[in-house]
Amino acid sequence: MIKQDYKSSRIKRNFPTARLFHHLKLRWGEISAVAGGITLLAIALASGDEDTIPPITADENQASFSEPLTSDEPKFIANGERLELPLKWSDKLVEAPQMLPDNPKPNEELITEKEVTVRSGDTLSAIFKRNGFSARDVYLVTKDPVAEETLRKIRPGQHLLFGTDKNNQLQTLYYTIAVNETLQIKREGEEFVAELKKRPIEIRQAFASGSINDSLFSAGKQAGLSDNLIVKLANIFGWDIDFVLDVRKNDSFALIYQTKYLDGEYIGDGEIVAAQFVNQGNIYRAVRYTDKDGEANYFTPEGNSMRKAFLRAPVNFMYISSNFNPGRLHPVLKKRRAHRGIDYAAPVGTPIYAAGDGKVIASSSNQYNGKYVFIQHGNSIVTKYLHMSRRAVSYGKRVKQGQVIGYVGATGLVSGPHLHYEFVVNGVHRNPRTVKLPEAQPVNSSEKERFQKKSEPLLASLEAYQRLNSLAAAN
Ligand SMILES: [Zn+2]
Numbered sequence: 001m002i003k004q005d006y007k008s009s010r011i012k013r014n015f016p017t018a019r020l021f022h023h024l025k026l027r028w029g030e031i032s033a034v035a036g037g038i039t040l041l042a043i044a045l046a047s048g049d050e051d052t053i054p055p056i057t058a059d060e061n062q063a064s065f066s067e068p069l070t071s072d073e074p075k076f077i078a079n080g081e082r083l084e085l086p087l088k089w090s091d092k093l094v095e096a097p098q099m100l101p102d103n104p105k106p107n108e109e110l111i112t113e114k115e116v117t118v119r120s121g122d123t124l125s126a127i128f129k130r131n132g133f134s135a136r137d138v139y140l141v142t143k144d145p146v147a148e149e150t151l152r153k154i155r156p157g158q159h160l161l162f163g164t165d166k167n168n169q170l171q172t173l174y175y176t177i178a179v180n181e182t183l184q185i186k187r188e189g190e191e192f193v194a195e196l197k198k199r200p201i202e203i204r205q206a207f208a209s210g211s212i213n214d215s216l217f218s219a220g221k222q223a224g225l226s227d228n229l230i231v232k233l234a235n236i237f238g239w240d241i242d243f244v245l246d247v248r249k250n251d252s253f254a255l256i257y258q259t260k261y262l263d264g265e266y267i268g269d270g271e272i273v274a275a276q277f278v279n280q281g282n283i284y285r286a287v288r289y290t291d292k293d294g295e296a297n298y299f300t301p302e303g304n305s306m307r308k309a310f311l312r313a314p315v316n317f318m319y320i321s322s323n324f325n326p327g328r329l330h331p332v333l334k335k336r337r338a339h340r341g342i343d344y345a346a347p348v349g350t351p352i353y354a355a356g357d358g359k360v361i362a363s364s365s366n367q368y369n370g371k372y373v374f375i376q377h378g379n380s381i382v383t384k385y386l387h388m389s390r391r392a393v394s395y396g397k398r399v400k401q402g403q404v405i406g407y408v409g410a411t412g413l414v415s416g417p418h419l420h421y422e423f424v425v426n427g428v429h430r431n432p433r434t435v436k437l438p439e440a441q442p443v444n445s446s447e448k449e450r451f452q453k454k455s456e457p458l459l460a461s462l463e464a465y466q467r468l469n470s471l472a473a474a475n
Contacts, residue, residue, distance in 0.1 A: 111163040111171055120156040127154075131162060137170050140192050141185055147194035150183045151175065180262050202261040203270060207465040209254035216247055217318060227318070229257060229269055234317060236286050236298050237277045239308035242433045243317035244344055252278045254466050256458065271296070274458040276466075285462075287455040291447055301459055303443035303451055309377070310356040310437050311401060314385065314421055315408070319350040340429040341384070341422040348389050348417045350408040354399040355383045355423075355432070363395045369420075370411025375399060383432075386420035387412050 116131055128138045142148040154160070154175065163172035173192075175183040180201050185194045210223035220230035233255060234243045241247070258270025274287045286306045290296040298306040354375055361382070362374035371388040389409025393399055410417040423432035443451045 110166050112165075113172075114162045114164070116160045116162060118154050118156050118158045118160065122154070122156065124151050124154065127160065132168065133162070133170055140190075141170070141173060141194075144185070144192055144194040146196060147183065147185050147192065150177065150194070150196065153177075179267055199262060201267070202264075204259045204261060205256055205273065205461075206259045206269075207254070207256050207462075207469075209252070209466060209469055211250060211252045212247060213249060216243060216251075216253070219253070223253075226269055229255075229272065231316075231318060232272055233275060233277075236272060236275055236306055237279075237284050238311055238313070239306060239437070240284050240312065241277060241279045242312040244313045244315055244346075245342070246279060246312075246433060247317075248280050251280065254462060254469075256462055256465065274455075274462045276462060285459065287458050289443065289451050289455060291444065292450075297440075299443055299451070299455070301455065303448060305440035305442055307440040308437040309401075309440070310381075310383075310423075310432065311353060312433055313344070314353045314355045314383070315344050315346055315350055315419055316353070319346055341386070341420045342432060344408075344419040344421065346408045346417065346419060348407070348409050350419075351404045352385055352388065352406045352408060352419055354401055354403045354405050355421075356381075356401045358383070358399055360393050360395055360397045360399060360405070363391050363393055363397075365411065368413045370409065370414065371406070372412075373405050375405070380426045382424045384420075384422040384424065386422075387414050387418060389417075 114131065116127060118127065124142070125135065125138050128134070142151060159176055161172075161174040161176075162170065163174075165171050169187075171187045173185040175185075177183060177196075180199045182197045183194060184197055185192050208223040208225055210219040212219045216234060217230060220233065225233070233253060237243075253276065255272050255275040257272045259266060260268050260270055271288060275285070277284045285301055286298040287301065288296055289299050300306065356375075356377045358375040358377035360373060361376045362372065365371040369386045371391050372384065372386045373388070373391055373393060374382055374384045376382050385406060387409055388406040388411060391406045393403075393405045399405060408417055408419050414420075421432065423430050423435060425435070
C-alpha cells in the first residue's frame with residue numbers, strides 16, 4: 001500500500017466540493033504518472049531481493065489519497081517495512097506533478113489567449129472594459145487578496161494575458177511581474193484563485209579579459225562583454241584612469257562578473273565582482289564589497305575606496321573612443337596644456353558631467369569661452385567647462401558628481417567641437433588627470449577582516465583565470 005503526501009499548498013481540507021473534485025481529478029493524473037515510476041523502482045528493488053512489492057493499481061492510489069495524510073516526505077511501505085527513498089528519487093516524486101499540464105479541465109483546452117499591454121494611466125477596470133470583460137469580472141478576480149494586492153501594482157508597458165473559453169468567459173489571467181515572477185489567476189467554478197509563481201534566479205560567475213588595440217569599447221566587445229558591462233568596468237576605474245585620453249594600445253583588462261540564469265537559461269549579466277585594468281604599465285585592481293549595512297562599493301585589495309571626489313574625465317569615453325587613435329593624442333595634448341586646460345575632442349551633443357559634487361558659480365557665455373559652466377567644490381577647487389553647445393545647469397544650482405551639466409559644442413574661440421576642461425586648486429591650474437585626489441571612505445576598520453575574507457578569494461580567482469588564459473593563449 002502506498003501513502004503519498006503532496007506538499008503542494010493547493011490541497012486544502014476545506015475547499016468547496018467542486019474544487020475538491022477538480023483537484024482530485026488533477027491528482028489522479030499525477031498519481032498514475034508517479035505510480036508508473038514507483039513500479040519501475042519497485043521492479044528494480046525487487047530484482048535480486050527476496051521481498052516482493054505488490055503491483056500498484058490506480059485503485060490503491062485513490063484509496064490512499066482519501067486517507068489522512070501525515071508524512072511530509074514521499075515514502076512507501078513494502079510488506080510492512082518502510083523503505084526510505086533515495087534522495088534523487090524523492091526529488092523526482094515531488095517534481096513530477098509540476099511537469100504535467102496544469103489544468104486538465106476539458107473546456108480549458110479551448111482557451112483563447114490574448115496579450116494586453118498596460119497603457120499609461122490604465123486602471124484594471126479600464127483594461128477589463130477595453131477587452132470586453134465586465135465590472136463583475138474585475139470584482140471576482142480581485143476578490144482573491146493575492147490578486148488584489150498584486151494587480152494594484154501594474155505599470156505601463158507590462159503585460160496581462162487573458163484566457164477565455166468559447167463562450168468568451170474569462171478563465172485565466174496571467175500577469176508577468178518580473179522575468180522570474182508571474183501571477184496566475186484561474187477560474188475555479190464561480191470564483192478565481194490566484195497564485196504567485198516565483199522561480200529562483202541562479203547567479204553564476206564568468207571571466208573575461210582583453211587587450212586593447214584601438215579602443216576599450218571594441219576590446220570589450222571582442223571579449224564578449226555587453227555595452228553595459230563595458231561602461232560598468234570603466235566606471236569602476238573612472239576615478240583613476242581617464243578613459244578618453246589615457247588609454248593606450250596594449251593596455252589590458254580582466255574581470256569576473258555575475259551572469260544570471262533562469263531555468264538554466266542565460267537571462268543577463270549582474271555586477272562585476274572583481275576587476276583589473278593595466279593602464280600604461282600601472283596595475284589597478286578593484287573588488288566589489290557589500291558591507292554589513294548592505295551597501296556595495298568597489299575597493300582596492302587594501303580596502304581603500306575606488307571612488308574619489310573627482311572623476312578623471314568629465315565626459316563618457318563611450319561617445320569618443322570608438323575612433324580613438326592613441327598615436328595622435330600626445331603631441332596635441334602637450335601643445336594644449338600650455339593654455340592650462342585639457343581638450344576632449346568629442347562630437348557636438350556629447351554629455352558633459354560634473355567632475356565632482358559642487359555648486360555652479362558661473363553659467364554664461366562670451367566670445368572666447370562660448371557657453372561655459374564653472375563649478376566650485378568645497379573651498380579650494382573650481383572646475384571649468386568651456387565651448388558648450390548647450391548648458392544644462394544655471395547659476396547657484398547644486399550639482400552631483402556625474403550629473404550632466406551641458407553638452408559638447410564649438411562655441412567661442414575654437415577650431416572644432418571639443419570640451420575645454422580646467423581644474424583649479426587655490427587659483428592654480430593643475431592637471432586633472434594627474435592631480436592627487438582625496439578618496440572616499442575606506443572599508444570600515446571593524447569590517448576589515450570580513451572584507452579580506454571575502455575579497456581575497458575573488459582576487460585570487462581573478463589571477464588564476466588570467467594565468468589559465470595566458471597559458472591557453474600561449475599554446
Ligand atoms: Zn582648450
